[in-house]
Ligand code: PCD
């Protein structure tokens with residue numbers, strides 16, 4: 001792999017300038033850095049109305065009546081719609097992501113969580129709409145709220161009276177060998193057990209959600225929206241509203257971060273479309289920060305009981321994980337249809353468990369709906385946190401170094417493809433190699449020495465390891481679909497006469513840099529300059545149908561489609577090359593990014609020559625033009641892995657934790673752009689750091705959301721964030737055309753456990769075994785105080 005951070009050789013030279021493995025500067029950045037991005041809120045159309053949503057102050061209440069009179073009297077107000085209006089139009093409910101449940105668009109009869117959408121106001125200006133929203137009079141009859149899944153499971157108060165099943169239980173899911181696992185745990189020389197909680201948190205992208213709905217003179221809907229999956233939106237809108245799909249154009253323009261938050265379809269989108277339809281004028285809806293944090297997809301909220309069985313020498317013999325999941329008011333979790341608990345089955349992680357079992361029960365509560373994959377390929381972060389905490393707890397019980405315990409149990413690098421006890425076939429990996437690299441790079445032995453000295457002085461230093469394996473790139477269509485739509489992806493490539501071109505894909509970048517990396521793949525495959533390959537995504541009128549960008553699937557799926565579509569272009573080009581070289585196509589080979597006559601390397605033509613000929617002189621019987629499209633259904637997921645190490649110093653008297661160092665060694669197979677991958681890792685680590693130490697959406701006993709803004713829901717700035725150290729190993733995916741695996745989510749999946757393990761390691765001398773995230777100063781301080789108190793009273 002070459003790593004070259006300069007943008008040298010711009011457009012000149014024999015070979016292509018930019019290709020796979022080079023840190024080409026991001027092609028999209030000049031637009032962003034000069035303030036010329038084009039976001040949904042930048043759209044201004046003549047006659048455009050502003051929509052504002054009225055929210056419920058109660059988490060659980062019956063709606064006695066809604067009076068619109070005062071709101072409608074505000075100058076500039078055009079309409080107010082309620083749940084009843086939508087029900088009359090047959091648009092009262094929205095199918096949820098995987099289709100098992102439905103969700104109210106605007107509350108009908110009852111509100112089920114604080115801030116739930118109750119009415120939508122349309123006005124000439126945002127100010128008028130805001131004023132009117134305050135004047136919509138809703139008469140509520142408050143009911144007792146249910147705020148934890150443990151209360152919900154008692155079924156004393158049934159939340160959803162729209163459902164036939166009078167229970168708050170949503171579903172049970174299980175995987176693996178229950179009997180075998182129980183038997184192995186019963187017979188284990190050692191077992192450890194801990195309940196760990198992955199708290200309800202929120203992706204909180206910089207740009208909140210929003211849309212502009214417009215019907216043109218031909219009655220065609222143009223819908224600009226912050227969507228990670230524009231094609232799925234188009235199909236969903238057609239199915240829900242009955243508007244023929246050809247009469248709908250969904251455009252996702254520039255997006256200011258998605259992180260899973262912009263996968264689901266939200267009530268505001270439906271209301272904006274309805275408003276534009278009935279008022280016959282464009283409607284814009286842009287969320288506030290509070291609306292984003294309180295109503296759109298939350299993440300996690302998994303209570304996980306982890307039990308590991310092992311021999312005295314540290315060899316693991318069985319894993320059992322039981323989870324209680326809080327899904328909020330509707331089962332709007334973003335998971336593929338056949339996987340209600342997402343990819344939680346990756347919970348065996350990097351370790352060779354002979355037997356395992358996991359089961360999960362999900363419940364309704366009076367909290368916001370969601371369960372989105374916040375930088376996590378559907379519950380992979382939860383799973384990774386559970387197993388990586390579990391392994392550390394086992395290491396402590398065995399009094400073994402956590403690195404040694406891990407190394408002892410890794411799936412061996414010669415064991416791939418590896419069939420896990422919970423049914424995944426891991427494609428490739430070298431876990432020991434990656435861990436060893438990380439240990440050397442950070443100077444592990446010296447750090448342990450330093451720690452021992454500090455402990456002798458009564459100082460609390462901790463080292464935390466996480467050696468995670470992810471499963472990303474959904475996915476093989478026999479297993480993965482959303483609302484029945486198979487999770488393939490697509491690419492379309494056109495090469496112009498002068499040897500430049502355009503590639504379109506079914507994905508949609510939200511900051512990941514696809515405009516650069518997709519061009520690099522085409523460049524590598526076709527020997528053309530990446531600087532002159534335009535990348536276009538996000539417009540359903542032009543892009544081929546694809547399932548979008550989330551779950552780190554773009555590189556594994558669309559990236560593969562792009563490489564293979566380019567190879568299809570190359571096959572066509574070969575015939576033209578043969579014509580130009582007056583040889584048979586069978587005698588032409590593609591070497592060093594040019595077409596050559598076999599055995600005669602001096603007789604060659606470049607792709608640029610061929611492109612021109614394809615339009616000017618294609619040769620008898622050859623199809624003119626140079627383009628190809630391809631739909632790719634991956635044979636398997638990709639399994640990136642990494643070894644992360646955190647070093648912390650804890651002030652036991654104040655609870656303050658300082659992350660002194662953090663090293664992430666990632667293996668995502670073949671790297672397309674090392675600089676972009678490093679940026680992905682930095683971003684994800686910062687989010688993982690926030691989740692570990694400061695982020696949570698808590699609710700009080702009355703069901704009030706306690707983190708409805710950035711005063712309570714904390715976003716780390718450069719001041720709080722540690723300096724990230726990175727490294728990499730490369731174990732290509734055997735089934736991906738260029739060997740690449742996804743990476744966007746790895747740092748978020750792998751890092752929370754490393755941080756928590758480090759703090760627990762620091763506090764080990766005090767006997768503190770576990771603290772649930774986020775590890776705020778107060779929680780750490782309390783844990784230390786309790787531990788000291790217990791020690792004093794012994
Ligand atoms: N091997 C490799 C891999 C990768 N890469 C690169 O990197 C990136 C990423 O990728 P991926 O991994 O494939 O992924 P995607 O699909 O593209 O994306 C997605 C992700 O991404 C991440 N990152 C990011 N960044 C930014 N800036 N922004 C955002 O928003 C975001 N988000 C996040 C998330 S969350 Mo989910 O949705 O939860 O499911 S999922 C996710 C791109 O550019 C690519 O191409 C390279 O180079 N190489």
Ligand SMILES: [Cu+]
Nearest residue numbers: 376379380381
């Ligand atoms: Cu997750």
